[in-house]
Amino acid sequence: MKIGMKEEIETVDLSVDKRVLCEFRSNNGPLVVFMCGIHGNEPMSVLAIKEIAEFIQDNNIQLAGSMIGITGNIEALNKGERYIECDLNRIWTEVNMNFISNGSTLRNEKAEMKEIWSVLSKVLDERKKEDVVIFDLHTTSSPSVPFITINDTISNRCISKEYPLATVFGIEEYLSGPLLSYMNELGISAIGFEGGQHIDLGSFENHKAFIWLSLANQGLISADMLEVKAAFKRLNELSIDAHKFFEITHREEILDSDYFKMYDGFSNFQSIEKNVKMAIKNGIEIKSEWEDHIFMPLYQEKGDDAFFIIRRIPPFFLWLSRILRKYNFERIVLLLPGVSLYDKKKHILAVNNKVVKILRNDLFHLLGFRQKVHYTSSTTLYIRREVQ
Numbered sequence: 085m086k087i088g089m090k091e092e093i094e095t096v097d098l099s100v101d102k103r104v105l106c107e108f109r110s111n112n113g114p115l116v117v118f119m120c121g122i123h124g125n126e127p128m129s130v131l132a133i134k135e136i137a138e139f140i141q142d143n144n145i146q147l148a149g150s151m152i153g154i155t156g157n158i159e160a161l162n163k164g165e166r167y168i169e170c171d172l173n174r175i176w177t178e179v180n181m182n183f184i185s186n187g188s189t190l191r192n193e194k195a196e197m198k199e200i201w202s203v204l205s206k207v208l209d210e211r212k213k214e215d216v217v218i219f220d221l222h223t224t225s226s227p228s229v230p231f232i233t234i235n236d237t238i239s240n241r242c243i244s245k246e247y248p249l250a251t252v253f254g255i256e257e258y259l260s261g262p263l264l265s266y267m268n269e270l271g272i273s274a275i276g277f278e279g280g281q282h283i284d285l286g287s288f289e290n291h292k293a294f295i296w297l298s299l300a301n302q303g304l305i306s307a308d309m310l311e312v313k314a315a316f317k318r319l320n321e322l323s324i325d326a327h328k329f330f331e332i333t334h335r336e337e338i339l340d341s342d343y344f345k346m347y348d349g350f351s352n353f354q355s356i357e358k359n360v361k362m363a364i365k366n367g368i369e370i371k372s373e374w375e376d377h378i379f380m381p382l383y384q385e386k387g388d389d390a391f392f393i394i395r396r397i398p399p400f401f402l403w404l405s406r407i408l409r410k411y412n413f414e415r416i417v418l419l420l421p422g423v424s425l426y427d428k429k430k431h432i433l434a435v436n437n438k439v440v441k442i443l444r445n446d447l448f449h450l451l452g453f454r455q456k457v458h459y460t461s462s463t464t465l466y467i468r469r470e471v472q
C-alpha cells in the first residue's frame with residue numbers, strides 16, 4: 085500500500101482486521117512497541133505503520149532489535165468512531181485489569197482491551213522492563229503541529245528530548261486510565277505522539293517520520309538512513325517549540341449533560357491573552373483567565389476535555405527536578421506535618437489538603453509525583469511516577 089500526496093484520503097481503504105499490524109523479532113536489542121489507533125477516529129498511525137513495515141520487509145532491512153505494531157480499537161476504527169461504548173484510552177486501571185481477566189463475557193472496548201493486553205503482556209514477559217519502549221500514536225481534532233505527551237519520569241524525558249518536538253507533561257493527571265500511565269506504573273517507558281489532525285495526509289507523513297526517528301533513536305536502524313534524516317528534517321521544520329517542555333495548568337472539563345462549542349480559530353500551542361472569548365458552555369461564554377498557551381481545543385463531538393492551558397517549564401526547573409529526584413528529596417517532604425506514606429510499595433503519599441494548599445502541586449511535580457484522580461475531602465494522594 086502506498087499513499088501518494090496527490091490522492092484523496094477518501095479513496096484510501098481504512099479498514100483493519102488484524103490486532104498485530106507488524107512484528108519483527110530479534111533475540112537481542114530493545115523492544116519497540118507502536119500502539120496505533122487506540123481511538124477509532126485516528127487511523128493515520130495504522131496506515132503509517134503498515135507502510136513502514138512493508139518498506140522494511142521489501143528492502144530486507146535488518147533491525148537491531150524487535151518492533152511490533154498493535155492495533156487499538158478495531159471495531160471503532162472500522163466505524164470511524166472515537167469509541168463504541170467507552171474510551172479505550174481511559175480504562176487501563178487495576179479494577180478493569182481484574183475484570184477482564186476474571187473470565188466474564190466481554191464486549192466492545194473491554195474485549196479489545198483484553199486482546200491488546202494478551203499481545204502486550206506476552207512480549208513484555210520476554211524482556212527486561214528497561215529494554216522496552218511503548219509509543220502510543222494519536223491525532224487531534226483540530227489542526228496541530230506534531231508534539232509529544234509524557235508522564236514526567238526521567239526515563240520518559242530522556243526519550244522525548246531526542247525528538248525535534250515540544251513535549252507536554254501532566255495530561256495524565258487529568259485523565260483516568262490512559263494506557264501510557266498504566267505502562268509507566270509497571271516501570272515501562274511510554275511516550276505519546278500526536279501527529280496532527282485526524283484525517284489528514286500531513287498527519288500520515290508525520291507518523292511515518294516519528295516511527296522512523298523512533299526506530300533510529302532506539303538503535304534498531306542507523307541514524308544515517310535517508311528515511312531517518314528526512315524524518316528529522318520534516319518534524320524539525322514543522323515544530324515551532326522543538327525541544328521545549330510544557331506542563332498543563334488547567335483543564336476545562338465537559339460533562340455529558342453540557343452543551344459546549346469551541347469558537348473557531350484556536351490551535352495547539354497558540355498563545356492566548358486574558359479576556360479572549362474562547363467558547364460557549366451551556367449558554368455562557370468562556371473568556372480566557374490566562375496569559376499562556378491553549379492546548380488541544382475540542383473540535384469534535386465526542387470527548388470530555390474542552391481545552392487545556394499549558395505553560396512552558398524553564399530549563400532550570402527541569403534540571404532541579406532531576407537533581408531532587410536523584411537524591412530522593414521526598415524523604416524530607418515526609419518529615420512535614422500532614423504528609424504521610426499511604427502505600428509504601430506503590431510510593432503513594434497522603435497529603436492533608438491544608439498542606440496541599442500551602443505546598444501546591446508544583447512541589448510534588450518537581451519531586452516526580454502526580455496527583456491521583458480520586459481523593460477524599462481531607463486528603464490528596466500523590467503517586468510517584470518513577471518506578472525504581
Ligand SMILES: [Zn+2]
Nearest residue numbers: 123126222223
Ligand atoms: Zn487519541
